[in-house]
Amino acid sequence: xxxxxxxxxxxxxxxxxxxDSLVMLLQEVQGQYDYLPAEVLxxxxxxxxxxxxxxxxxxxxxxxxxxxxxxxxxxTVCTGTACHVCGATTMLEHLQRRLxxxxxxxxxDGRFTLVSVNCLxxxxxxxxxxxxxxxxxxxxxxxADALLRTVGKGKEKDRDKKGPRRPAST
Numbered sequence: 659x660x661x662x663x664x665x666x667x668x669x670x671x672x673x674x675x676x677x678d679s680l681v682m683l684l685q686e687v688q689g690q691y692d693y694l695p696a697e698v699l700x701x702x703x704x705x706x707x708x709x710x711x712x713x714x715x716x717x718x719x720x721x722x723x724x725x726x727x728x729x730x731x732x733x734t735v736c737t738g739t740a741c742h743v744c745g746a747t748t749m750l751e752h753l754q755r756r757l758x759x760x761x762x763x764x765x766x767d768g769r770f771t772l773v774s775v776n777c778l779x780x781x782x783x784x785x786x787x788x789x790x791x792x793x794x795x796x797x798x799x800x801x802a803d804a805l806l807r808t809v810g811k812g813k814e815k816d817r818d819k820k821g822p823r824r825p826a827s828t
Contacts, residue, residue, distance in 0.1 A: 661695045670705040680708065680716055684723060693724040729764045729771035731809055733757075734788040738777035741784035745798075749785045750774055752799040756806065769809075 669690065673683040687702065688694055694717050703710040717723040735741075735750045750761060753772055759765050761774040778786050783795025789805055797805075 661691065661697045663697060663701050665690055666698060666701040666705060670702055673706065680713065681720065684713070684717060684720075688723060693727045696725070726764065727768070730769050731790050732771045732773065732788075734773045734775055734778070735761075736776075736778040736780070736784060736786040736788075737774045738781065738784075740781035741778075741786055744784040744796075746785040749787065749797055749799065749802060753787075753802055756803065 666687075669683065669686050673679040683702065684694060687698055691698060699713050699717070700710060702708070703713055717725060733753060735746060735753060737746045737750060750772075754760060757765050757770050757772055759770065759772050761772055764771045778788065778793070780786050780793060780795065783793070785795075785797045787794050787797045787802060787805065789809070794801070794805060
């Protein structure tokens with residue numbers, strides 16, 4: 659899929675080649691494209707005269723940057739200690755099998771991105787699965803399958819690029 663590079667000069671014009679500025683620029687680029695496309699990083703490199711390796715170094719150092727697009731829906735599984743004790747590993751493995759994707763990956767059809775995190779801070783309702791920003795506690799494989807079916811029926815809304823929604827059912 660071709661990426662529109664028209665926004666690159668405008669994004670770059672307000673930044674210099676310093677690391678602090680580059681991080682802010684990469685944040686803006688990701689805000690514009692929802693990830694850091696290789697073509698855009700190359701264009702930024704040319705525009706600012708910054709080595710491409712330096713941009714990739716920053717993009718891979720900070721966990722908040724993504725080099726691949728996210729799916730239409732994001733599923734996060736908490737694997738922190740409390741959730742782990744309650745079965746988070748089983749839950750993550752179930753979702754990996756069900757979606758046929760590893761943690762951190764996006765399904766081939768682009769519908770789902772599966773992510774595991776160390777803690778979501780809702781230990782009392784673990785294991786926790788977050789779908790498009792809505793928390794779902796006391797999760798089981800059967801509940802996870804039902805949750806995925808709600809996405810197929812359009813009951814869950816697409817991930818809002820502006821941020822997570824309020825916690826849902828537990």
